[in-house]
Amino acid sequence: MLDSATDGSNSKSMSIIVTKGTLDWAYPPFILGTTGAAMDMDVTMFFTFYGLGLLKKDMNLKLSTLGNPAMEMPMMGKHMAMPNIIGGLPGADKGVTAMMKSMMAKKGVASIEDLREAAVESEVRLIACQMTLDLFEIKDTDLIDGVEIGGAATALEVAGKTDINYFM
Amino acid sequence: MADQTLDAKGLNCPLPIIKAKKALKGMSASEILAIESTDPGSVADFAAFCRQTGNELVSSEQSGDVYNFEIKKS
Numbered sequence: 001m002l003d004s005a006t007d008g009s010n011s012k013s014m015s016i017i018v019t020k021g022t023l024d025w026a027y028p029p030f031i032l033g034t035t036g037a038a039m040d041m042d043v044t045m046f047f048t049f050y051g052l053g054l055l056k057k058d059m060n061l062k063l064s065t066l067g068n069p070a071m072e073m074p075m076m077g078k079h080m081a082m083p084n085i086i087g088g089l090p091g092a093d094k095g096v097t098a099m100m101k102s103m104m105a106k107k108g109v110a111s112i113e114d115l116r117e118a119a120v121e122s123e124v125r126l127i128a129c130q131m132t133l134d135l136f137e138i139k140d141t142d143l144i145d146g147v148e149i150g151g152a153a154t155a156l157e158v159a160g161k162t163d164i165n166y167f168m
Numbered sequence: 169m170a171d172q173t174l175d176a177k178g179l180n181c182p183l184p185i186i187k188a189k190k191a192l193k194g195m196s197a198s199e200i201l202a203i204e205s206t207d208p209g210s211v212a213d214f215a216a217f218c219r220q221t222g223n224e225l226v227s228s229e230q231s232g233d234v235y236n237f238e239i240k241k242s
Binding site: 110118 | 178179180181182183207216221
């Protein structure tokens, strides 16, 4: 980035492979991506499989307690986990998603929409996986503006040049 | 005396850092940005941010629940 080139600081670069598209898993890549850009790093994010949903214009991220025994929500001073048999009931995902979103808003945690906007603003390079577009029949017009399309070779070329590589 | 002030109270990681970076972008070299935060993690994070970006962390203090930082733009 221009900033780091002119202020003489130690410029680093980072690439992140983003493979998951649930509300909880959307956070780590976008938090690190936007923070890296704020720290003058050149950041590239490669979205593949379910991660590709995070580039859709219309993003309605959801959460499920199913198969996630580590998930405990704070409730009335305690922590509560949801048994799979309850988490599988109709409406359970919707309820837990709403609960998580309201908890995040209350605690000043940014929404994924805001973090994604910050990523675009700070010129994070966003690459959508071509194979995933084909596989799930997603049109590039369904994605936000400014997204590049690429494949495994594109992702690896970037990864080979960056100081930090994450797979999430 | 700060040239600009950023109220990041109530915001959680990584918003104080992102908003600070945005504010610094619009400032000139040697100007000072004062930040107020309530995120305890921001103490370590602003130190790391400054080490990485080359901006100078002039002060980092706590008063009650609020953390005050002053960053001098490089």
